[in-house]
Amino acid sequence: MAPNKRVGAAYRAMGSLGIDESKVKSALKKLLKVFDKNWELIEAENYRVLADAIFEDDDNMVPEMKKKTRTEDIHDTHDSLPSFSNNQEDETECEEAQMHIESVQPLKRLRLRGQESQPLHPLTNCATSPPSKRAKLEDNALHEASSGKKPQDKPGSSDGNPRIEAQPLPPQDDIVDKGKQPASTQVLQRGRKLTSERASPSIPSKEPTVEAGKFLLPNNTMPRPHTMIIPKDEPIDEVLDYEMPIAVERLFNDFFLSEPSSVRDSSLKNDIAGKHVSHVTVTSSECRDGVRDEDVIPTSNEEATCNIELASSTLGDVKLSLSCSSALQGSDFRMPSRDQLIKMMEDKCLRSYKIADPNFSVKKLLRDICDCMLEFRNTSNDDPEESSMNVDASKNSQAPSTLSVVRNKDLDMFCHISNGSINVKPYDPQSFLPLAPLNGLNDAVLVSEMDQTTNDFLQNNVRTELEDSMSPNSHSLVVFPQNELTADDIRSFHDVSDLTKGEENVGIPWVNETTNDFPPSFNYITQNLVFRDAFVNISLSRVGIEDCCSTCMGNCVLSIPCACANKTGGEFAYGPLGLLKERFLEECIAISRNPQRHFFFCKNCPLERCKNDGGLDPCKGHLKRKFIKECWCKCGCGKQCGNRAIQRGITSKLQVFFTSEGKGWGLRTLEDLPKGAFVCEFVGEILSVKELHERSMKCTEKGKYTYPVLLDANWDSGYVKDEEALCLDAASFGNIARFINHRCFDANLVEIPVEVEDPGHYYYHFAFFTARKIAAQEELTWDYGIDFDDNDHPVKLFQCRCGSKFCRHMKSILYGLIVFEHNRKLRFFLRFDRGLRII
Numbered sequence: 001m002a003p004n005k006r007v008g009a010a011y012r013a014m015g016s017l018g019i020d021e022s023k024v025k026s027a028l029k030k031l032l033k034v035f036d037k038n039w040e041l042i043e044a045e046n047y048r049v050l051a052d053a054i055f056e057d058d059d060n061m062v063p064e065m066k067k068k069t070r071t072e073d074i075h076d077t078h079d080s081l082p083s084f085s086n087n088q089e090d091e092t093e094c095e096e097a098q099m100h101i102e103s104v105q106p107l108k109r110l111r112l113r114g115q116e117s118q119p120l121h122p123l124t125n126c127a128t129s130p131p132s133k134r135a136k137l138e139d140n141a142l143h144e145a146s147s148g149k150k151p152q153d154k155p156g157s158s159d160g161n162p163r164i165e166a167q168p169l170p171p172q173d174d175i176v177d178k179g180k181q182p183a184s185t186q187v188l189q190r191g192r193k194l195t196s197e198r199a200s201p202s203i204p205s206k207e208p209t210v211e212a213g214k215f216l217l218p219n220n221t222m223p224r225p226h227t228m229i230i231p232k233d234e235p236i237d238e239v240l241d242y243e244m245p246i247a248v249e250r251l252f253n254d255f256f257l258s259e260p261s262s263v264r265d266s267s268l269k270n271d272i273a274g275k276h277v278s279h280v281t282v283t284s285s286e287c288r289d290g291v292r293d294e295d296v297i298p299t300s301n302e303e304a305t306c307n308i309e310l311a312s313s314t315l316g317d318v319k320l321s322l323s324c325s326s327a328l329q330g331s332d333f334r335m336p337s338r339d340q341l342i343k344m345m346e347d348k349c350l351r352s353y354k355i356a357d358p359n360f361s362v363k364k365l366l367r368d369i370c371d372c373m374l375e376f377r378n379t380s381n382d383d384p385e386e387s388s389m390n391v392d393a394s395k396n397s398q399a400p401s402t403l404s405v406v407r408n409k410d411l412d413m414f415c416h417i418s419n420g421s422i423n424v425k426p427y428d429p430q431s432f433l434p435l436a437p438l439n440g441l442n443d444a445v446l447v448s449e450m451d452q453t454t455n456d457f458l459q460n461n462v463r464t465e466l467e468d469s470m471s472p473n474s475h476s477l478v479v480f481p482q483n484e485l486t487a488d489d490i491r492s493f494h495d496v497s498d499l500t501k502g503e504e505n506v507g508i509p510w511v512n513e514t515t516n517d518f519p520p521s522f523n524y525i526t527q528n529l530v531f532r533d534a535f536v537n538i539s540l541s542r543v544g545i546e547d548c549c550s551t552c553m554g555n556c557v558l559s560i561p562c563a564c565a566n567k568t569g570g571e572f573a574y575g576p577l578g579l580l581k582e583r584f585l586e587e588c589i590a591i592s593r594n595p596q597r598h599f600f601f602c603k604n605c606p607l608e609r610c611k612n613d614g615g616l617d618p619c620k621g622h623l624k625r626k627f628i629k630e631c632w633c634k635c636g637c638g639k640q641c642g643n644r645a646i647q648r649g650i651t652s653k654l655q656v657f658f659t660s661e662g663k664g665w666g667l668r669t670l671e672d673l674p675k676g677a678f679v680c681e682f683v684g685e686i687l688s689v690k691e692l693h694e695r696s697m698k699c700t701e702k703g704k705y706t707y708p709v710l711l712d713a714n715w716d717s718g719y720v721k722d723e724e725a726l727c728l729d730a731a732s733f734g735n736i737a738r739f740i741n742h743r744c745f746d747a748n749l750v751e752i753p754v755e756v757e758d759p760g761h762y763y764y765h766f767a768f769f770t771a772r773k774i775a776a777q778e779e780l781t782w783d784y785g786i787d788f789d790d791n792d793h794p795v796k797l798f799q800c801r802c803g804s805k806f807c808r809h810m811k812s813i814l815y816g817l818i819v820f821e822h823n824r825k826l827r828f829f830l831r832f833d834r835g836l837r838i839i
C-alpha cells in the first residue's frame, strides 16, 4: 500500500522540529483514534496537537524514569549508570526523559513564539467541535510512512532528537502560560457549560462540564495581544482573555438586516467560502433545524454550515452571533426569518427535552447564554453593582426585529436579533479600532495591540469617564461595511466609543443606524491651528492692561464687570451659572436670524480680492456680530472663572449619528441642554481667505470640499490685509462641530465670536451656544447663513433638507416651480411633509 501522504507529512513536520519518528508514531496513532481520523485537527497549526501529544508522552515518561533512577540509586548509585549504559534503548529514553525535565518548556516556548502570527491555539477550534465517534487506527499507513524516508535531523542533533540546550531560552516573562503542561487532547474534551443554569458569581466557573460537542466557545481565531498556551490542567475559563476586548464581529447582519434572501444567500456563500471566514466554531449537519447538539462534526471553513460566535470584552459585554450558510443546503436554501427560526427552535427544544419549562423561549435561552458569559466575567469582578445584572427583555430598540438586553443603566449592552444573527453589541471604550473584521482584511490589523500597562491604565483612568459620557442609546448596533477596504478607509476608522480619540473632556461616540457608512476621515483637533499664511499673533505682550483683568480674583462674573467684561459691551455675557445671559443671547440670535439688518459691506472685500480674476466685484456683505471677551491667563482670576466658558471645552454628552433625512452625518445631544449653554467651538485649520480660495479650487477639481467658516465679524473696522482675513476649514483637521448640519432660520444653536487670547478681533473663536432649551436626542443645528442662490458661496451648495418651515432653499425651489409651472403650464405635485418635498 502506498504510504499515506498525510502521515508522511506529519512525520516530516515533527522531524523538522527534531522529534524522533518513533515518538511520532505512537502519538499519531492515539490522536487519530481520539480525533476519529480527523486530520484537519491534527494538521492544524502545523501539527500542534501532535507535538503537544508527543511532549505529553514524554512528560508522562519522566516520572517513570525518575522513579526508576531513584530506585536504582537506593540500591547502588554507582551501578545505576552502567546499568543504563548496558541498555541502549533505556539509556536513550532516560536521556530524553532527563532532557525533557529540563527543556520541554523552552522548546514549546520557542515553537509558540515562532507561531505568533498564526491563528490561535487549535484548542478552542477543536474544543468547539470535538469528535464523538471512535475509529480504527491507521496502522498500515502509519507503519509504511514510518518506514519511509527518515525526517531530516536538526542541525546539531546527531540522533534526531531535539537538542534543546542549543536553542536560546526566551526570557521567562515572555511567556504567558505556566509552560508546564502542553495543550493536550485532554483539554479538547473540556468545555464550558452554557445553559441557563447560572454559575454563582462568587464561584468562578473553573470546572467546565459540557460534554464534547455540546458546548460553545468563543471563537478564538482572531488575534490576541497575548497568544498563550492553555495548560491542560487549567479550566477553559483561562482561554477567554477578558483582559482585552475580543474583536469578533462577523456581522452577517449586513446580509440579514435588509437584503432579500436571495441576495443574502449568495453573499453569504461567498463569504463562507472565502479565506477570511475563519470563525467556524460549531458545525452541524442539521443546521436547518438550528444548531444541533449531537454529532457535531468538525469541518473546514468551506464546509461550514452554521456558526455560533461568542465574544466578550473586559466590560463584560457579550456578543453572540449566529450565521448559517447555504453552502450545503442547496441553491434553494433560504434563511428563515427570525421568528420562524425561533419558533422552530422552541418546538424542537420542547419536543426534545422531556422536562422543559412550559414558558421556555429561545430568546430567553439566548439571554441566558449572554448572562452566563457575563457571569464568567463578573466572577473576577468584585464590584457588586456590576455583578448584579438586570436583564430587561422588554426594552425595545429602534431597529426592527430587535431585542434589547439592558444590563444596567450606566453600562448597558445592546442585544440585537435579526434574522438569525444575534449580537450583543456594547459600547467598548477600550477598542481603539472598530470591532468588526472586514472583508479583505486580516483580523490582526483590526485589533488594538495594547500591552497590559496600557490596558490597565485605560481601565483605571479612562473607562469610567467615558462610561459616564455614554447613554444607552449610544450602544446601538453598528453595522460595518463588508466591502473591500482601501488603506484610506482603514485610516479613517474612528473609535465607535469616542470619535475625538480622547482629545476632549468627554468621549463622543458615533452611531450609524441607517447605512453602512463610517464617519468621514479627518484629524481630530481641539484647538485651531494655523495652516500656513494666516496671521495669528498670540503673544502675551499684545495683551495690554486694558485687555485683561489682572487684578481680578476667583470668579469674575460674581463681581462687578472687569476689563474683559468691558470688552464684551460693558457686562459679562455669562451669568453665574455659566449660561449666556438672556438679553445677550437674544441679541445674538436676532443678528443670525435677521442678517440683512446687521450686514456691513467692505469697500475692498478680501473675499473678492482673493479671487484674483482681474475685476473686483462688490462686497456681498458680512454680519456685524456681538463679541464675547473671555478672561485669559493674563487675567488674575482662575480657570473656574465663569467668564471662561469656551476654554473649559465640551462638557455635554454628544453623539455623532447618521441622519435619516439625507444630510449625512449630524451631531446630537444625548442629554437635555438648557438655553444659553456653550456646546462646542468650530475648530479647524486657520487659513487666510486667499488660501481658502486656492484650496477650494483644488478640492473642487478633485471632487472634495472644504468646510469653511469665515472669521469676518470684524471686517468693517477698516482695510483688512490678506493675511488677516481669516477663516477656519474643518475638512481635514477639525473637531466635532464639523458634523453640525445647517438649518434655515430656526436652528437650535447660535454662533458667537469669542475672543480669548488675541485682542486683534481678526482672529477669534467661533463658538456655538444653545439658542433654546434642547431635549436629549435632538439634532444640533446652526444656520450656515447660506444664500442658496449664491453659487459663489464658499460653502458648497447642497439641497437643503433641514425640514424647517422657514427653509430658504425650499422656498426658492417652490418659487422656481411656480414660475416654471406658470410658464410651461405643467403640473407639479408638492407635498408638505417635513418641509417641502417634490414628488
Ligand SMILES: C[S@@+](CC[C@H](N)C(=O)[O-])C[C@H]1O[C@@H](n2cnc3c(N)ncnc32)[C@H](O)[C@@H]1O
Binding pocket: 520, 662, 663, 664, 665, 666, 707, 737, 738, 739, 740, 741, 742, 743, 796, 797, 798, 799, 800, 801, 802
Ligand atoms: C459641515 S458639513 C456637516 C456634516 C455633514 N453632514 C457630514 O456628513 O459630514 C456640511 C455638509 O453637510 C450637508 N448638510 C448640512 N446641512 C444640510 C442640510 N440642511 N440639508 C442637506 N445637507 C446638509 C451638506 O452636504 C454640507 O455640505
